[in-house]
Amino acid sequence: MARLLMLFLVLTLAAGCDSDGTNPFDRDDPADPGDPDGETPSGDIPETLAGDVTRVRYDPADNTIVVEGLTLDATPFEAVYSRAPALEANVPGYRVYTAQDDALDRHSTAFAAQSNNSGAVRAGVTVTGGPRNRFFGGTYYERDGGFRPPAGGLVTYTGRYAGLTNVGGSGEDLIPVPGGTNPELIPDQAAEVTGGVVMTADFSDNSIEGNIVNRSLEGTPLPSLVLVRTDIAANGTFFGNVEFDSRHPDSGDNPVGNDIGDYGGIIGGPDGDGLAGSITLSEFDGLGDQLGFENEEEYGIFVLDRCGTPGAADPLGLCASVN
Template structure:
């Protein structure tokens, strides 16, 4: 595998450090099938959850990591390993990423970036000395985002770099500590925030993203299908903003170049929504599916702006919270051949 460096690039398994909320991985590739209770016809599911917990069950912890990819420009997906958080030092450690210092990421205290609680941003060292001569060696720009719920039962981490011409090496993980009890009937609404990293294919570069987010679940419908609950899941990502590495809001500038390229007059990054379909939620509380965003072209027609996927897991005795990651990509931004937003979210039932 070759990747070319812009100025000079990682799968994920998490290991524990002392203190804090370390991720704990039950490694392997799971299929995450449930046991739907209804009989009758339906849409058979061929869902395959990301790598992680081998035999998921509703009443136990679940860990997932970014799937590896052989797609052009994405062969660095799922490369980061041994991610761990140490609360005693407020540092992250990440393995298997070239030129990210000594694998220890320190907290970024830029106010405009870190004000989006419950998230924290970490960055690798900019330089590391030659181990023999002490001569400083410039490192590649790596950032990590860590999100944890107030209960501490759900968490995620994302690592990306903008140092390569292609998307580069990185990955994400998310985890539920403990189990979940899924309602048999009724509906639930979860709200909160997302925060992510936006990298580029074709030019390199890295930006931060943030947004409001909500997920609604109908536990009554759709009817169950074989091996999978039928529950309908809706999701919405709105009020999306983009920041440079110094914390400056560059959303208007990004929109300006997109509008000029598409001959449109968008005043905001388009909302992203989940595709509503049967079979996205299983009995273990794992949710995964597709999502898209759209814009209106100069002829008044809806056009696809981004496409991608979301990955999440429910937690709690009353299905109290949900944690996960979404990955959206667009070719409509003229700054690169592809622009990707990898964002994590921690949402609480309202």
């Protein structure tokens, strides 16, 4: 089990490695989390969002990853990852990596992206599929440099959402099992969730809120989410609650005030031109299991550009409507 967990952690790091060799998931010597000029403090990622993700290091010269596990075994473990470009059409804007040692081992999926303008913020998510009654998952986000917020006023960020669940998905990346294999032993490939994100930050009173809309679980529409208003800390991080959107018909009864998960993130880049964050959900198909899922869970990430900044993407077509 320790080895399987470590393999899952490997994918998280691999997802964030850019072609220039930078490693967005290397947790080295964090600066004082109260220092707005310091690097991103790894301790700022809340435990509920980090999940099983811990310290990871990537060597671009030989494409190996060294992982120091938090759970079960602290011994470093080395493994090779593989990019899966054929799966990237399923999650536009994100790179996809997968791993599976053999046909009966867990399958791991990872997504990662960085902001399109200055590239100062990035995030990654990793989830293993079943079997054996458990799944492992977690998220990570960070920025380059310190926090320099825009001048006071409202700022809009937009981008795409990519999530992974404990529900079995399409399975096209699984290694085929021999005929006659007991179905209880066959691994799952984690099902993907996509959507669009818009967040509004007010740097006059240091608060932020948002929405995740157009959510889909591999073609099945899901209720939209509200990222409930929360504070922006002095170092540009934030953490808050997630609810189903009361305006969505599949949210169930009385979603307002009914906490279904957490979200958090970090703002970075020149004049706060990028935002990266993640969510974790204890359910995703509406209060009362509107779509029939039970005990469902989800980890996801969003990497957003500030509207109006050079190089910013606007996949929702919203920036023309804001300042």
